[in-house]
Amino acid sequence: MKFTENIQQVAALQPDYLGFIFYEKSKRNFEGIIPELPKNIKKTGVFVNEYIEIVVSLVEEYQLEAIQLHGEEFVEYIKELKSQLELSQELYQNENSKLGKKKAIEIIKVFSIKDHFDFEILNSYVDDVDYFLFDTKGDEKGGNGIHFNWQILKNYPFSKPFFLSGGIGLDDVEKLQEILNFNLPIYALDVNSKFEIEPGKKNIEALKKFKNNVIKNVVK
Template sequence: MRIKICGMKYPENIIEVGSLLPDYMGFIFWEKSSRFFDGTMPDLPQSIQKVGVFVDATLEEIISKIEKYNLNLIQLHGNESVEFCQNLKKLDIKIIKVFSVNDDFNFEVLKEYEAVCDYFLFDTKGELPGGNGVTFNWKLLEKYNLAKPFFLSGGIGLEDLEKIKKINLPIHAIDVNSKFEMEPGLKNTKLCKDALRCISM
């Protein structure tokens, strides 16, 4: 199982966390986020995949950020259509399509996106498109019946990792953010290191 550390913001902190070699690092390009990234991207080890997080951005905005920051994956956190994903796929970049889950979530909606994205990401439905800092009921994932690998997100803390490792589903990566911070966008490198150690065991 892999790990994605999302909501990176400050160059020195990005370098510190990057030295731990997480599989993915996420950068949020939604201006309303307290973790909005608009800075200079430090050089990172080549093994780290850079993920750009967008909320209902235009194709032009996404292309601009791909080129500026040399992004490896695009995470779509809004109401992006299947057609929009198809157009984005033409750029030859991997796509993570996010779905916000609550007790009423209909897993059938995933089927039409299966062919136009590389991964799903399941987050907790809340007031914000993401970063609400709370987990959802993972028992709901038992309704997931597709082979498409996914990222699991939503208020995940260090204490949750052992439980997640026992979930018998195609979890590609765990996405961590607010529970590993000292303030929005500033990650606690010790906690991140502990998380990476836990996942690798």
Template sequence: MSVRLKVCGMARPDNLRAVAALRPDFLGFIFYPKSRRYAAPTLTPAAAAAVPASVQKVGVFVDEDTAVIQERIAEYDLQAVQLHGSETPETCGLLRATGVAVIKAFAVREVFDFERLRPYVGVVDYFLFDTAGAQPGGNGTAFDWKLLQNYALPVPYFLAGGLAPEHAETLRNLRLPGLFALDLNSQFETEPGLKDAGRLDTFFKELRTQ
């Protein structure tokens, strides 16, 4: 399985240590106060600092002021930012120029116009495709992945939206142009912000089985 793995919505120090020990490629911390997985009240910078260096730390933001994002980058030693709002290509480029990787998220419905992504080519490192829903992310439902079969842009992407344990075999054999990483969140939780490390461990092993 060459596709990378990201676990998003980490919010508690003990749970963070357990999931980090599984060695995902990315761990996501949500810095959006309206999210049920808002990390800042419970996850300290010291807890984040204990994450192994091989695991990249991603801060998730929704239409946040760039100065605040930069504060979080420094505070939590983030290697990437994931933007889930209406952030412009100019904002993405400014953040990327600071040295972090930029992931720009887009909500997908029954149809999706990939031409709207072209202004972001060259100013982001990755796209992220998530299922449209009531919240900017973490809605727990999957969209039709066949929409990505004709993806032709040069920017690799994260696949998100309701990825669950029962999808392991399908995802292991999934061949989509541009697919870079799988983003796991609500379907591996016992409650918002608390991941089931055992279920994640089993899922990782199933995905990495050739």
């Protein structure tokens, strides 16, 4: 998300998460003010190999509730990030004791897939992330608008829930029904470029239609 009015329009559709990209090389890079959102929508910051201090600072500035790591962040990076976030939360709690305890920041680690994927890579991450996200390997860090071969996910060996991403659009409801038959721990659908009017600006009517189609034909 990038534009204030469009953010509010999408928020009215009640997504579980709204993503804000903090990566200067992205055409969707977010700079500005996030309008007030319903409490049930998790503000999610998307980062690519960013300095931990900057991630923590932006989490504090925008009161982010989830972090999506879209680069080559190793487990050691994630452990240190979580440690710094916990320290930041403790300081916040001490200074704002009347506001109640804040929930831990969710960590979503992205892995890009094309024609094959070695799931053993995930072993070292399982205990330190809340979710994985699988999208399509392409020229850009996300938002390439193309699918990867979802059949590869049949080999997913973990119970750790994951986000399914990668060029999901209005024409994919039937394919989504098919992948649900794999009995995989799919936690969420991440949609982006197939619903854009321009980078960072979403087509509200298309999103409404997709949401209704998913609820009617996919969600059981």
